Amino acid sequence: MSVGRETRLSAWIERFAAHFAEEGIPLIGGRILGYLLVCQPVERTAAELSQELEASSGSISTNLKYLVNVGLVTKRTRRGRQAAEYRINEKAWTDFIQRKLNAIASVQLLTDDGMRLLSGDPERAMRLKAVDHLYGWLSEELPALWERRPASPK
Amino acid sequence: MSVGRETRLSAWIERFAAHFAEEGIPLIGGRILGYLLVCQPVERTAAELSQELEASSGSISTNLKYLVNVGLVTKRTRRGRQAAEYRINEKAWTDFIQRKLNAIASVQLLTDDGMRLLSGDPERAMRLKAVDHLYGWLSEELPALWERRPASPK
DNA sequence: GATCCCCTTCGGTCGACACTGAAATCATCG
């Protein structure tokens, strides 16, 4: 007997959340992200998320606030509806990833400052130079690569 | 009256450590890294690091073990010397960065699995598809970019 | 304005992890 699609999807959501937990996103935040990526219908209220994901209303609220803040989720309120509806904002994933790439490239600012402090002592600067060289290259190439990113599929 | 170079370097080390602390590397581990990148002479014993960085011998030991493990620092023991000497391994920075890039690209494995679970329901898969598309592109381009990385400067 | 939901806020708990310092371990040398 095979497991149902929804069961497998919830296992997938858990894997999804686990991955982002390693990157510092709270587990429940990751679950919300994964869930909103595959749920039907696409919009959910906080109460629904709380029930589906078996998390307290407080945790849902905190994490939604965070996700809305970074743009990965959008909140929609409607007149005549007391409950706000939340949905994934696929568009924001580009910014999300760009921030990660920038974080890597930004080390170059650090190594650069370090090199300045060691100017006049090339011998001593050798170790830092090797690292600076690599990050210098990345800070050139990563933004350039990013410019070539494809548009979203239709 | 201007501050000395060593004072400014220790401030730089602190910034350096702070950056990597955000990426999950313990503060003391980051300090060791920064310090070993600029110290003169290049090799230090655990006891010296403990004194210079004002950290307990235990913390130094734990963090050196971690740094040696990921390859960023190498340990050298010498006959006739009870104290091991530690130094930066500039070469290992490439692997270190590659792991970061891989971590980003590896999300594609997740989105791919998700797409499989939603096959047969293109409507519902639309949101995930947008994200999968982006990560698919990254998982092509990042390794390709990495292949073009420059050799260390002489 | 009273009622009813729903959401957010907030105090409190729990677990994880960095760090310390002392004790145990290990290697070298007399």
Next chain:
DNA sequence: CGATGATTTCAGTGTCGACCGAAGGGGATC
């Protein structure tokens, strides 16, 4: 083999952050 000096191990402490659930506040409907 004992002494010495260095490192690793380990138990204990403190901090931080995720999470919960109850209390409070804001809309919407009547």
